[in-house]
Amino acid sequence: MSARTKKEPPLIRQVVTNNEEISPGVHVISFRRNFDFLPGQVVKIGVDTEHPPRIYSICSGNQEDELRILFNIKDDGFLTPKMAAMIPGDILFVSEPYGSFLGTNDPAWWIATGTGIAPFYAMFRSGNSENKTLIHGVRHLNQFYFEDELEWSLGKNYVRCCSQEESCDVFPGRVSKYLEELDELPDVKFYLCGKALMVVEVRDLLIEKGVDYGNIIAEIYF
Structure with missing residues (x-):
C-alpha cells in the first residue's frame, strides 16, 4: 500500500x-x-x-x-x-488509478520487499521487463510471489533474497546485504518499493556506492 x-x-x-x-x-x-x-x-x-x-x-x-x-x-x-x-x-x-511510480522501457533495477513486488509485477506483465533486474527480498521462501513465472522469464536477472530460510539459488540474507556485497552497480535507474525502513536503508546504501540520488525512485508501503 x-x-x-x-x-x-x-x-x-x-x-x-x-x-x-x-x-x-x-x-x-x-x-x-x-x-x-x-x-x-x-x-x-x-x-x-x-x-x-x-x-x-x-x-x-x-x-x-x-x-x-x-x-x-x-x-x-x-x-x-x-x-x-x-x-x-x-x-x-x-x-480510478493514479500515481507517478511508473515503469519505462529503459534499463533499470527493480528492488522490492514483500508485497512491494506488486508494481514491478504489473510492469513485468505489461511488457516492461526487458533490460530489467528484479531483486525481491522476503523472510520466508513461500513469500516469493509469482516466482515460477518470473524465474522462467527473467532468468539470472531475477534475484531472490531470503533472510530467515535457505535454499539453492536464493541469496541468504536481506536485500541490503546482497547489494553491499556487489563490487559495482550499473548506471541505470533504481526503483525501490517496500516499507519505509527498507527504502531508506537501500537508498542510502546505493548513494554510498555512487548512485546519483536522481536515479533512485521510491514507493513506500506501510
Missing part, C-alpha cells in the same frame, strides 16, 4: 471475480478491468462507503481483462480481513 495523496478520487463499485490465497495470509483479489492504467500506478480500495479506503498498487498487466490487487492480511486491521473473506460476486469500492 502506497502513501496517501491529498486528492480523494471517487470510488466505483466493482464486482469481485476471484480471490486466491497465494501464500499464508497473502491474497490476490481480482475484478474486471474497466479503465486504463499505467503500470506502477495505485488505486484506493474500500469494502463500503463508510470507512476510509486504503491504497494498493495494481498487480496485473495493463492489457489484461482483470485487474488484480496483492495484499497481506493485517490481523488488527479493518479492511484486509474483510477483503480476504470475499468471494466472487461481492462488491469492492475502487478509485
Whole structure:
C-alpha cells in the first residue's frame, strides 16, 4: 500500500471475480478491468462507503481483462480481513488509478520487499521487463510471489533474497546485504518499493556506492 495523496478520487463499485490465497495470509483479489492504467500506478480500495479506503498498487498487466490487487492480511486491521473473506460476486469500492511510480522501457533495477513486488509485477506483465533486474527480498521462501513465472522469464536477472530460510539459488540474507556485497552497480535507474525502513536503508546504501540520488525512485508501503 502506497502513501496517501491529498486528492480523494471517487470510488466505483466493482464486482469481485476471484480471490486466491497465494501464500499464508497473502491474497490476490481480482475484478474486471474497466479503465486504463499505467503500470506502477495505485488505486484506493474500500469494502463500503463508510470507512476510509486504503491504497494498493495494481498487480496485473495493463492489457489484461482483470485487474488484480496483492495484499497481506493485517490481523488488527479493518479492511484486509474483510477483503480476504470475499468471494466472487461481492462488491469492492475502487478509485480510478493514479500515481507517478511508473515503469519505462529503459534499463533499470527493480528492488522490492514483500508485497512491494506488486508494481514491478504489473510492469513485468505489461511488457516492461526487458533490460530489467528484479531483486525481491522476503523472510520466508513461500513469500516469493509469482516466482515460477518470473524465474522462467527473467532468468539470472531475477534475484531472490531470503533472510530467515535457505535454499539453492536464493541469496541468504536481506536485500541490503546482497547489494553491499556487489563490487559495482550499473548506471541505470533504481526503483525501490517496500516499507519505509527498507527504502531508506537501500537508498542510502546505493548513494554510498555512487548512485546519483536522481536515479533512485521510491514507493513506500506501510
